[in-house]
Each structure stands twice: as structure tokens, then as C-alpha cells.
Amino acid sequence: MIAALIPAVTSILGKVVQDKDQAAQLAADISTLAERHAQEQVMAQLEINKEEAKGNWFQSSWRPLTGYVCVLGFAVNFLVSPIAFGFGIVIPQADTGTMMPVLMGLLGLGGMRSFERVKKVGK
Helix, strand or coil: CHHHHHHHHHHHHHHHCCCCCHHHHHHHHHHHHHHHHHHHHHHHHHHHHHHHCCCCHHHHHHHHHHHHHHHHHHHHHHHHHHHHHHHCCCCCCHHHHHHHHHHHHHHHHHHHHHCCCCCCCCC
16 A cells, blocks of 8 residues: 555655655655565564464364364263163263264365375375
């Protein structure tokens, strides 16, 4: 936006400042100032990007945590509950109907990513 204003400001400077050399120097200073401002904005955005790329525990762990929850539900349904039932203990079943689409989605996406890596399609 500032770069778009530079021609308008330099034309006004040409009308206000009588000395052409001084007007040219002021126009160059304004142009340099705009470039410096744009560079500072880019550098600030790069710093923000670096901090965001570091992430935090939640950003990097939500997918494995979701997988662990699904595995825990399947373990309760197909391992713990049948064994406990043999001893007369009834353990409520986890609803695998809602877990299966989530788990299959995670496994499918992971499988496709592995396929891309084997074929060297992705980075």
C-alpha cells in the first residue's frame, strides 16, 4: 500500500518543493523508507513463522493422541472386556462405530503419505 502512495507523494513534492535536487532527494528518501518498512514487515513475519513452526505439544501430538484413544477403545472392547467377562466382571463397551471412521481416516492418510514417500512424490 505504501508503495502505491510513493508516486502520488513524489508528484506532490515536485509541486511543493521548488528545488528539484531536494525534491529528488526527498522522493528517494521516501522510496527507501517504504522499502525499509516492507523489509521490516517481511522480517517480522519470518519471526512469527519461525515461532509458529516450533509448535507446541498440542499441535504436534493431537494425531498420535487420537490414535491412542482409538487403540485404547479397541483394547477395552476386544481384550480387556472379554478377559474380565471370563471372571464375571462386566466392563462397558466403547462405541467403536464412532471410532472406526476416525481411525480409518488416520490410517488412510498415514498410508497415503507413506505411499508418497516410497514413490518419492512428496518432499
